[in-house]
Amino acid sequence: MHISETHIVEKLEKPIRFQEYSVGIFNTIPTKSGIKKAIKKGLIFIDGSLATTSKYISGGEKIELFESENSSTFERLELDIEVLFEDETLAIVYKPAGILVSGNKFVTIANGLAQNLKKSTLADAVKPQPIHRLDYPTSGLLLIGKTSTAITVLGKLFKEKEIKKTYFAVTIGKMNSEGTIKLPIEEKESETDFQVLQSVISERFEYLNLVKLSPKTGRKHQLRKHLFSIGNPILGDKEYFLEGKVLNGKGLYLHAATLDFMHPFTKTPISISKALPKKFNKIFNELSF
Template sequence: MSGAMLNPVPTSFDYRPPTEPWLTVVHADDDIVVLDKPSGLLSVAGKDPALADCLEARVKARWPSAAMAHRLDKDTSGVLVMCLNKRALGHVGQEFEQRRAKKSYVARVWGDVEADEGRVDLPLATDWENKPRQRVDYERGRASVTDWTVEAREGGITRVRLYPLTGRTHQLRVHMLELGHPILGDPFYSTGEAFAAADRLQLHAEELGFNHPQGHWVNFRVRAPF
């Protein structure tokens, strides 16, 4: 982990979630709703009343039975699925838990990544002195694996596609930092020019595939807005 001074942890006073569009529905049927979550919106509400607005609340206002099958970080945008009944929730939850769901993200990172592809296999744990940040921890960390490929080199910035094989908190953000290439605009793990290079975290969940509760494979894709 870099020893550079990181940005302060944002507080509830910094929370100004986007409101336009209020909700972007990619797909809906009797079992699932697939959303395009914007950067800056919490997946679920925080404990502070100021953090009540979230994707889950917005979806429940339209589909009261909706429940989260997985989450995206507040600053990450992209494809997220919610379930509309207990059977669907149990099924989709198993797709993630058993790692049958296939996910890919797009990110823009600081620096020129030399190799064309690679794998990061570093265990992660909560950095208790700097929550909610995570850190590499070989003693207490949980196994965390990310595959990556370079999509474009943009002169000091590299566009990469990330394939998380596990689903740890801040996994992609910490793994890229450990490679020496923090994600642009990351309020937790980037500093200086890397933080200032973008007005938001340049991380987007672009594609998600899984076995639908009705038994067929589905794949959803929302192109990165950067």
């Protein structure tokens, strides 16, 4: 056998069973069931001794994952994720357009978090988990929970609308300078405030607008459906579009730019922003927010 990965445990707040601590420490084994299988195969050692799920970890231990020469190797996901904020309980990362947040696919943000974030040293540390969703073609900021408590608390903050999200989109056609859209989605109350920041004349689309969006609810495809409902679909949208006005090859012009909330544990204000993608700058000049 040869060593595949090595992990050094940082000082923990209090001892934790290896079964709980081990989730997310190896890039190639992201799940608890995978760790159990590797232990049964005799592939994980702690300070030179064969690991057990019941062993307690307190800090400073050297944990090694081996691969046997004749066994099938674990598939490794190589995915660099930009981390804009991180502490022991939560993180904020950037999701590029064209990648899933989570799901049955191998290449997802969720599957790539463990190799890009530091393992929390808190007793309830778990595999990092996205708290909300962004559509596959949407770029922008994604909030991540790193402990079971954080995942529960952050989810509650979203439900109670204590986390403010701001998006920017490029829309098609002439539109009012500002307004509120209250179109129900799947028979549920939905609300989006919008403000047009810039407009340019377009030979193909008549007008293109840089629009700031502040959703008050979080329904599936809310922004895309709301803008389409007022006759101003988002540029590059292939689900909600006007006949003859579909832009191919450039992706969806929708970006989750800012997250603002009070940190639930440190009680300090968090405000993180991510600049608009370069494709926005090719339409509008002097972009800032």
